[in-house]
Amino acid sequence: MEGAKLGEVAVVGGGIAGIQAALDLADTEFKVYLIERSPSIGGRMAQLDKTFPTLDCASCILTPKMAEVLRKDNIELLTLAEVVDVIKNGNKFKLTIKQRPRYVDTNKCTGCGTCVEKCTARGKLGAPDEFNEGLSTRTAVYIPFPQAVPKKAVIDPNICLRLRYKRGCGICEKVCPANAINFNDTERILNLTVDAVIVATGYKFIDPRLPELSIYGYGKYPEVYTNIEFERILDARGPTGGALIKKDGSHPERIVFIQCVGSRHYKINPYCSAYCCMASIKQAILAKEHEPKVDVTILYMDIRAYGKGFQDFYNRAENEYGIRFIKGRTAGITEDPSKKKLIVKYEDVMRGTIETMETDMVVLALGIVPNIPSFLNRLGVVRNGRVITRPGDPISTYVDGIFVIGATLNPTDIPDAVLQGSAAAARVTEHVLRRKTPFEVMRS
Amino acid sequence: MRDKDVRIGVYICHCGTNIAGIVDVEEVARYASSIPGVVVARHYTFMCSETGQNMIKDDIKNLKLNGVVVAACSPALHEVTFKNAVKEAGLNPYLFEMVNIREHCSWTHTDRRLATEKAKDLVRMAIAKVKELEPLEEVKAEVVNSVLVVGSGVAGLSAALTLARAGLTVYIIDKRPVLGGFVTRLVNIAPIGIRGREFVKPMIDELVEMPNVKVLTNAEVISVEGGVGNFKVRIRQRPTYISDLCTLCGYCEKACPIEVPNEYEGKLTMRKAIYLPFKEAYPPKYVIDENACTKCGKCIDACPVKAIDLSVKERYIDLNVGAIIIAVGHEPYEPDKGEFGYGLTRRVITSLQLERLLDEEGPTGGRFIIDGKVPKTIVFISCVGSLIGNKTTNACSRRCCSTITYDTLKILSKNPDSHIYILYRDIRTYGFEEELYWKALENGVVFVKFEEPPKVEVMGDKIMVYVREATINKNIVIPADLVVLFVGMTPSNAGEIVRIFKLSRTADGFIREAHLKLRPAETPTEGIFLAGAAAGPKGVMESVIHGAAAASKALALLLNKKYILREPLVAKVDEELCSGCLICVGMCPFNAISVKYVGERRVATVNPLLCMGCGTCAAACPSGAMEHNGFKDKQILAQVRAFAGVVV
Amino acid sequence: MSPKVRVALYWLASCGGCEESQVDAISDKIDIISNLEIVFWPVAMDFKKEDVEKLPDESIDVAVINGGVRLKEHVEMVKLLRRKSKIVIAYGSCASWGGIPGLANLYDINEVLSRVYSEVPTLQEKGVMPRPKSVTNEGMEIELTEVLPMLLPLDAVIDVDYYIPGCPPTPETFLKALETLLSGNLPPRKSVIGASTRALCEECPLNKTKPDKVLIKEIRRIYNTKIDPSKCLLVQGIPCLGPVTRGGCNAKCPRVGSPCIGCYGPLDKHIDYGAKAISFIASILDLNDENEIKKALDNGIPDPAGLVHKFTLPASRLKVNLKRGEHK
């Protein structure tokens, strides 16, 4: 089996870009190690309710791809794993990978969820649910989300009573019908040698708590949300079961979206995050679909509807859904505690005036920064916080065999991430095959 | 059909207590075993476990089962697991049916009796279906390990290079006489600042040297037959009239009496009917503009190497390829005469003409002058032909904002005291290219936002541009020396391409991809892939990536592969019953159904390699001649009848 | 010379068209007629019920019955004929699936009677309902047979061996069926004989005029449409039932620019002819907007049952307007 493979490739990051790269490589008969830091692949896209501009549901289109990853014999999935180092050795790369313990035997676990139901570390003893951006809590033993791949339980050692105190509880072990719980699981260091490495580690959101962003009142006012939090509220799998409600359970009458929070900002992040105009338009439309009466305003600098079908989507939002677009920057957000309303103060550029608007919810369209793993720094392909690639090929670094794709490179939307994933697979094929004679290639 | 000797095994999974906690699995198994045709019904803690699977495998062998029903979780989770188990035991995997009594039953109900009744119903329905199932074989098709790339712009070149480097045979064709596509008209590729012709030159150089690459210029696809893995493509190549003997001496050009505007110089200069498109052009020889040439024969006399033969006729080439990549690119919008003053004066130009004026090898040698004068006040109008203008696509052309800001910086570097105004709707310098916008601002470029399109009036030496500045809400007039219309991208010949390759277009007129988000390099037709601006406005770098992505799909399909296997759950025609009414043909979104003759009779036929197995044709077929494998009428009807409690 | 084939011909609720077609078919076919011995044919000759009763069981070779079962008398007669015959043939659409009279199944029998005897214009006294028993002027008491609450196809009452479709079957169809029967090589019971096993499109000359994809943007009706008789009617938006209807009539209607109305009835694989017709017609209506589709359907097919079940309602999966029971 191994002999028939064209080569071995490590794909770092199991978001949509990495998944696509892994699938294409597996189909081209490469052995692929898909290395994902969290307990499930899927990345940010898995957290989305819908995608722009088609509004098709993210999980419907992503889940089959995730399941395909699991089904491919050519893909070995390493979850809870982080690449600590990459060393170039001739034509090969040596990877050192640290894999955190899952405390659940993935061969035995059937994903039935009995352990999750019985886990005692819940509610206040639980932890913020990463999938729901901390808007809900999860148990110590948990399955990250309904469509997780692998759909296996994982134990959070920080809150698991048994793992913290080395005794007691252990109820999951008792109820597990498959005997899959293993409290003695330990961290592992894995070493891999591969022909090429594709880095698809995605992006990080700008922290809305930065002092420069304090004017938006995030963390201070409960009804100021980041856009990824708001996405979770819209999602049927989210903390409210898809109900568009405030933290007090009431329905908002008005929602204000604020664009370019932490991007196009001279101090924090000078560039544009590319995804957020459309993401906010999408969320605005979804809010309207949830609650047709809700009044939605988007405060923007420029609407960057640059992709296929985007302009149409933007026009529909404005004309069909009656979403209000106001060009202008936000000066600040305060609260009127008597009315339980937020007050957004903003500049209406088109009218040349300073205005205020009462609202129930504010959604901040957060800027993003590339999430660049430290080994790329050590490989010397990073300058000023950005990955440097060849001028004729935006995904090939100056280290032959190291390819960087998706938002690790620059802000990228889903189709572009998918394209870069496939393109990276093609680059790997070229890279590996050009070292072999055509005869060898044909024989395999 | 299999009624008489049907031998079915039924397996009920407890899934720990997930199912057994609510559903009385013993009762369900007991009930199943009472149904005629069921030879064995078992229940077990985890059917998906090794032990559970072995249970099924052993029964298939020992009890000679010819049908298997597993009642467990969702088929989305374990259908493949059990299918494989059935297959490993030597039974055709399509004689297996999965019943979902977890997600659809135990997990959604609380009443043990009702949940058990429901599980029994569902199992009964599945047994009824299995009785009607038929063994199916995967569709195995031989593949041709070659790829046709249609279009030789950046996307096509990128795809072709990748494929060729990996060892596949590549045919790359272009309807124009030279390779390189649109990018050869650009002087600056934002943001990397490389000349377009220099950008594609190394790609073309490498490509044409490869033994496994065949280049055809002046060539267009006229018909496509067959399907994934084995397309039969007919290509028409218009004559080039000039052989490879051409030494580029240029005597023919001097002799030619015909002059026409040179489209390779943005029509800013003239060229002859026999001409060399540009210095770096490939193939490296003169070409004849068929439309302009009068066949006077003066060039033949002038040619010292006898390279010209005007009697050459067009020829047809038939290719057999495993995959096709459509990379036909886009056309820049050509404004109408008078649209924003275009065509009324030489000082209203399009962005393409601007490119030529900025090129060191352009008509002005790279000096930024027009009519012999350095334009001082320059007004850019963006979105012409995309969001504003006489004919628009109502879609953003994506790259113009970055290119405008980049061009202004280039102009300012040549003539630092220029006054530049950019009239825009929204500045869409997405991603890192925002920094170009900032640079332009820092360098004093004035950005003027409009809501209503500006008006352009030519008044003698000056061009007056009227615009209502939307952010200050004031009408302003700019007397300009030069107006540059930034033209949008329009689909290139997409209608014709869509017709020939049986594809479809999106509302903006560009070619539709299989899935806008997750399958952007594929078309709905398997084996036909999509790259570059043919799918919608794209930048050069984005086209490089799109080309490589399309190549990746072709590599996965063809590299080192002899066959492809396809699920047999496709439509199939009973030719005996087909009346040739053609209703099904119009139903198929994948053009998998065509017509063939059986003797005198015209009948429908399904290409199993193109069929995606939706079954819409079977539902529409008025004769019942079209059947959907795995979901035949009798199979679904068996379920429906069993639903009502009738055990058949 | 082989013994003559003993034939009984009978009509139930029918218009007489079937008989005409039978006469047309065999009137100049001496060789056939000479092979037949007609033992019962009340429409043409003076036979009485007693004549049949007198015959030994299974002494009739073939009973050819047309019309639907509408009266109690029909039930008695067909049961009798079944007993006396080796082969029973349902002749024509009415006997096979109910035919046009079967559309009455959309209404309760009282509604039907009231319509016929009280509502439609008539020169006679209105509102006189048929009475089961009445006395003539001469004082004779006569009994009228009872009307059944719904019309039934023949096979709902007795076992039918073969079906000959059509309204009426064309003479060619009848002759072909006779040929089949006389050949001695009998097809499996319950078969349709004399007609095609495939849909009408196959034999329709207009089928060749179809474009690759048969898709329409509107459904049109013949009363206000100028039809081009040289082109497929379906393509012109006329809901022609050729694709879904059994062939065998040589496309008599479409040939002259009139859509097939489905008198040759379902094909072997249909379980509900009307539903299948619904499926293909709706399928080719190339509209995606719900309101547009509704509008097109309302304009083009105001009476779906009348279109797709003109001949087949009593044999459809639902047989009647199911709300009828609630009128009681």
Next chain:
Amino acid sequence: MSSEYEPKVLMFTCNWCSYAAADLAGTSRMKTPHNIRIVRVMCSGRVDPQFIMEAFAQGADGVIVSGCHPGDCHYMEGNYKALRRMLLLRKLLEQLGIEPERLRLEWISASEARKFVEITTDTVEKLRKLGPLKPRLDYVRKIMEEVVK
């Protein structure tokens, strides 16, 4: 209607959206009415009106056909074909005395587990109000039996 009456509902779901929504409803442990029996087809465009006729003839009180939202169809436009067929079929059913509410066509995407629950629940409630179809079928059966007797 009597309180014991439990409607029988047959549901055709497409493989890609609505079946997955039913799965998700289960995974999320949402409670659905127990009256629904699902027949999985690859696309709502596979559903032949004959199947629905058969279902009613066999005693289904209601039928739901469910597919991907318009524009989302895995097979491009199968759901539009389902829409056209169901709209015309519903007109025929009305003439045949079957209330149009008994045949529902719904778009349920793979993430809309809640919508799946709502629609199935609502269907069952509506059917309860409409009452069973069986007495009407029995009436026809009775007539036929009497005639044949």
